[in-house]
Amino acid sequence: MSRISTRFEQLRAAHRTALIPFITAGDPRPETTVELMHAMVAAGADLIELGVPFSDPIADGPVIQRATERALARGVSLSGVLEMVRRFRERDADTPVVAMGYLNPIEVMGYGRFARAAAAAGLDGALIVDVPPEEGHDLVQALRTESVDLVYLLAPTSTERRISRIGEVASGFVYYVSVKGVTGAANLDADEVAAKVETIRARIPLPVGVGFGIKDGETAARVAAVADAVIVGSAIVKQIEALAETPEAIPPTIGDFIAELRGAIDAADAAANRPEQVTS
Numbered sequence: 001m002s003r004i005s006t007r008f009e010q011l012r013a014a015h016r017t018a019l020i021p022f023i024t025a026g027d028p029r030p031e032t033t034v035e036l037m038h039a040m041v042a043a044g045a046d047l048i049e050l051g052v053p054f055s056d057p058i059a060d061g062p063v064i065q066r067a068t069e070r071a072l073a074r075g076v077s078l079s080g081v082l083e084m085v086r087r088f089r090e091r092d093a094d095t096p097v098v099a100m101g102y103l104n105p106i107e108v109m110g111y112g113r114f115a116r117a118a119a120a121a122g123l124d125g126a127l128i129v130d131v132p133p134e135e136g137h138d139l140v141q142a143l144r145t146e147s148v149d150l151v152y153l154l155a156p157t158s159t160e161r162r163i164s165r166i167g168e169v170a171s172g173f174v175y176y177v178s179v180k181g182v183t184g185a186a187n188l189d190a191d192e193v194a195a196k197v198e199t200i201r202a203r204i205p206l207p208v209g210v211g212f213g214i215k216d217g218e219t220a221a222r223v224a225a226v227a228d229a230v231i232v233g234s235a236i237v238k239q240i241e242a243l244a245e246t247p248e249a250i251p252p253t254i255g256d257f258i259a260e261l262r263g264a265i266d267a268a269d270a271a272a273n274r275p276e277q278v279t280s
């Protein structure tokens, strides 16, 4: 079983919702990333989504675009990101890491080479934003051969047919983008998300993570009530940006924020598991 499936199995048995923080690898500087990953795990992150910096990130909002620019300015490449994963694995054998990125750097490295290097580094999954399920067969094959999970995005506009199609190719978990638009969006409608997550669950036998627009304990708790995983990006990256000049403060500060999110999610999980109060 993959590290991602194992982690979701453990969480399901414990009736807990996963917390998945997103950070851009190498932001604000490469030396901070591995330590920050460990700090997030210590504070309650269950899985880490690691952004691979790329110069033309179509789905990223301004906050994550600026993080990408900071990392690119420090020369962070795809192989540099895999090296960070390898170093993270020296001290953490269990926490799954998913790389989020775009096809171009992978194409440049070569699919087979990327898949082998990813597996060797201890990367568990890849979310490649610009590869729809109908495309990228060679890449899909290369990753399957190395048992690297392929995470796909679903959106409010995804038809039932498309959801089923993604169910045929996805592994690990699927990522439901809660709102139309780019990362860091505002208005998340929990009822709408709940309805769509049900539609996805009826067609895909994988855990469903929800991201886009989750920015604090309150929004995290609302999503935890309906999803298998809560994914938080811009709200974390914004705090990293504010501390870019004092990077030693980043791991503890982000750790505190993760702990706050974790506490809110735990409270939502406890409320969901509590049997109905009987008042007579």
Ligand SMILES: O=P(O)(O)OC[C@@H](O)[C@@H](O)c1c[nH]c2ccccc12
Pocket (backbone or CB within 6 Å): 022, 049, 051, 059, 060, 064, 100, 129, 153, 182, 183, 184, 185, 211, 212, 213, 214, 231, 232, 233, 234, 235
């Ligand atoms: O930033 P938000 O609104 O918290 O959403 C998570 C998101 O940033 C992260 O998962 C992500 C970063 N870049 C992406 C590109 C596509 C899909 C998802 C992402």
